[in-house]
Amino acid sequence: MSRTFLGMPGIPHGTGNLGGEEPFPRSAARHLADHQMRANLANATGTIRAKRASVVSELPDWEELRESGRAVKEATMARLDEHLVELERRVTERGGTVHWARDAAEANRIVTDLVRATGAEEVVKVKSMATQEIGLNEALEEAGVTAWETDLAELIVQLGDDRPSHILVPAIHRNRTEIRRIFLETMPGVDPDLTDDPRQLAMAARAYLRERFLRAKVAISGANFAVAETGTLAVVESEGNGRMCLTLPDTLITVMGIEKTVPTWRDLEVFLQTLPRSSTGERMNPYTSTWTGVTPGDGPGEFHLVLLDNGRTAALADPTGRQALHCIRCSACLNVCPVYERTGGHAYGSVYPGPIGAVLSPQLTGVEANPSLPYASTLCGACYEVCPVAIDIPSILVDLRGRQVESDRRPSAERIAFGAVARVMSPPRLWRSAQRLTRLGRLLARGRATLPAALPPPLSKWTRTRDLPTPPSETFTRRWARDHGDRT
Amino acid sequence: MSAREEILARIRAANGAAQATETEVPRAYRRSDGRPPGHPELLDLLEDRLVDYRAAVHRCGPEEVAATVEGVLTEALGPDRAEVLAAPGLPGTWTPSGAGRDDGRPAVRLSECGAAVTGTAVAIAQTGTLVLDAGAVCGRRALSLLPDVCVCVVRADQVVGGVPEALERLDPLAPLTFVSGPSATSDIELERVEGVHGPRTLHVVLVASA
Ligand code: SF4
Numbered sequence: 111m112s113r114t115f116l117g118m119p120g121i122p123h124g125t126g127n128l129g130g131e132e133p134f135p136r137s138a139a140r141h142l143a144d145h146q147m148r149a150n151l152a153n154a155t156g157t158i159r160a161k162r163a164s165v166v167s168e169l170p171d172w173e174e175l176r177e178s179g180r181a182v183k184e185a186t187m188a189r190l191d192e193h194l195v196e197l198e199r200r201v202t203e204r205g206g207t208v209h210w211a212r213d214a215a216e217a218n219r220i221v222t223d224l225v226r227a228t229g230a231e232e233v234v235k236v237k238s239m240a241t242q243e244i245g246l247n248e249a250l251e252e253a254g255v256t257a258w259e260t261d262l263a264e265l266i267v268q269l270g271d272d273r274p275s276h277i278l279v280p281a282i283h284r285n286r287t288e289i290r291r292i293f294l295e296t297m298p299g300v301d302p303d304l305t306d307d308p309r310q311l312a313m314a315a316r317a318y319l320r321e322r323f324l325r326a327k328v329a330i331s332g333a334n335f336a337v338a339e340t341g342t343l344a345v346v347e348s349e350g351n352g353r354m355c356l357t358l359p360d361t362l363i364t365v366m367g368i369e370k371t372v373p374t375w376r377d378l379e380v381f382l383q384t385l386p387r388s389s390t391g392e393r394m395n396p397y398t399s400t401w402t403g404v405t406p407g408d409g410p411g412e413f414h415l416v417l418l419d420n421g422r423t424a425a426l427a428d429p430t431g432r433q434a435l436h437c438i439r440c441s442a443c444l445n446v447c448p449v450y451e452r453t454g455g456h457a458y459g460s461v462y463p464g465p466i467g468a469v470l471s472p473q474l475t476g477v478e479a480n481p482s483l484p485y486a487s488t489l490c491g492a493c494y495e496v497c498p499v500a501i502d503i504p505s506i507l508v509d510l511r512g513r514q515v516e517s518d519r520r521p522s523a524e525r526i527a528f529g530a531v532a533r534v535m536s537p538p539r540l541w542r543s544a545q546r547l548t549r550l551g552r553l554l555a556r557g558r559a560t561l562p563a564a565l566p567p568p569l570s571k572w573t574r575t576r577d578l579p580t581p582p583s584e585t586f587t588r589r590w591a592r593d594h595g596d597r598t
Numbered sequence: 599m600s601a602r603e604e605i606l607a608r609i610r611a612a613n614g615a616a617q618a619t620e621t622e623v624p625r626a627y628r629r630s631d632g633r634p635p636g637h638p639e640l641l642d643l644l645e646d647r648l649v650d651y652r653a654a655v656h657r658c659g660p661e662e663v664a665a666t667v668e669g670v671l672t673e674a675l676g677p678d679r680a681e682v683l684a685a686p687g688l689p690g691t692w693t694p695s696g697a698g699r700d701d702g703r704p705a706v707r708l709s710e711c712g713a714a715v716t717g718t719a720v721a722i723a724q725t726g727t728l729v730l731d732a733g734a735v736c737g738r739r740a741l742s743l744l745p746d747v748c749v750c751v752v753r754a755d756q757v758v759g760g761v762p763e764a765l766e767r768l769d770p771l772a773p774l775t776f777v778s779g780p781s782a783t784s785d786i787e788l789e790r791v792e793g794v795h796g797p798r799t800l801h802v803v804l805v806a807s808a
Contacts, residue, residue: 118611118612118615120608120611121608121611121612150787153787153788154787154788157788158788170628171626171627171628174624174625174626174627175627177624177626178623178624178625178626178627181621181622181623181624182623184621185620185621185622185623187613187618188613188618188619188620188621189613189620190609190613191606191609191610191613194605194606194609195606204771209601210600210601210602210605211601212601212604212605216601260795261785262783262785262786262794263783263785266785281785281786282788285787286786286787289786308786308787308789308791309791311786312783312785312786312791312793312794315794316793316794316795319795320709320795323795324705324706324709337770340770340771342770342771348781348782348783348784348794349781349782349783349785349794349795349796350743350781350794350795350796350797351794351795353739353743353775353795353796354743354795356739357739357740357743358705358740368605368609375765375770376762376765376766378765379629379761379762379765380627382761382765382776383627383725383760383761386725390784392778393647393724393725393726393778394722394725394726394727394776394778395778396651396777396778396779396780396781396782396796397775397776397777397778397781397796398774398775398776399739399773399774399775399776400770400773400774400776401773401774402770402771402772402773405732405772405773407702407738408732408738408739408740408773409738409739409773417605419605419608423605423608423609423611423612424608424612426608426609426612426613426616427611427612427615427616428616429615429616429617432612432616432618
């Protein structure tokens, strides 16, 4: 890999809520100071981690499922154009209408026009990352349409005029006392004696939203999967708000990233096993709905599917980074990430936080627009271990860092270091002489376990915050050659 | 160029640039549980999983279904209970006296009913899942969604081991609902609360083979 990948001419990047205004280190430092949030997060991620580990260990064929999931996604991407055309054909055959959106603005325009055509002034929404990514609620608001989020956590976020901080549990940063306060302040007609018991809070949300479900004419959803061979869409959820949205209104509009496609019905047998166990740590989530076009007498009479690119094809052109498109948004990598656990989701600035966000967001926007996110990781590898589709997040991060360094013209310690690593790792002879150079490091360390904190500038920028282990007296390749009598 | 043509062209260019090649998909995972549908161990496993989700499970013989459903409804709704609606094609021998048939009424009125009684298309023991297929025996999707109590009747021979065996028995073109326990949320400090928007109570009547 002597040349880093800097994007494909002619394939534009995505836009929308994919990056923050300030670089990750600065926002992370700010969020680290929020002790309430850190306590909530540590508690929540710890609980989910334990539940996940227990239900995953129940399946003797977990690794096989993981490998199949990875392979299905890889195979899908290799012929994504054909699968999308097939999906479109099947959905259309069954009475649905398919729309294509190059970017966020086009998707927002399509959905807004569709809603306007129905005459509705409000829509109910089931949690969808894609619509958050494109900022659909804001676009609808500008057009005079109110969007009601119906997922409990999304509702908490919306009523609290806040932003989601976790893919799956968007209000993970709020505790029960804060939620009670938000409900009392913002929910019309709420019982003033509401306590902070989660059951009571959930029942308040049930009463508040039931009315809206029953009167809604239009619903907007995302999709977890779309089966090309049958035209079937799937939404995986817990509360039943998804079922309400998919079943009750006259018109259903589904906005879906093109990468959510799977070729066959049978492929779902893999993901319906790995997704719930990885995300909520349940054997199966309470409700999964699947539907194909329109079914007379049952559910919406009108169905629109909006297929969204918004930078996905740009990511697809990257030989390493395209893996990020395999993500099934289970959020397991967030829950194991030591960086996420401490900074929380808001620090990432994008709707996709955590390890997957650190690779996906810069791929969608181009790394120039998100230069600090590839550094939001310690490269510990825990995210890769838990990922149900085996995305090698650490490798993509390293690759993105190299690319970020390359795209940035100003010289910096990282630029010099990563540029040098990339050049040196390719030809084996150079790599070996570089390894010999590390002996110099041993001299500097003078027998201690780590190198002195202060290397001369510009390298001091790196060592100020990191302990660099003293290089070993012998490289691995040399030792291997000695122990095995092999020549390298 | 239309958005459709442009996106398809971008995909082809991207795949060309990344030199993507289609690979074989290995399927070394378990595709069958090994135990035939309705095996006594599968019934026990299904019950165990459902109870774990805090659904109530009632076992009965093929002759006792209507009486069992009746008992469940009396317990769940009390003596002067709100209207109970059964799926249009629910077998007569499963339908308690006094239950009406779903007549396709609007959602607002369906929401006022006390309970719904439906059949099931297939049940998955390993995950504690019932799948409803919106046919006459299961009823339209709103029926098992809006009333606060849902009673699902499952025949022993409909209980399979794992997810792959269930999917191959289902018609993907039908609107399917996979139900694993009552609706639930863990959005508040990850504490599980049953019954948010869907039915707050799920009763499963598991019918032994004749
Ligand atoms: S990258 Fe893997 S672990 Fe992370 S959310 Fe996506 S599928 Fe889950």
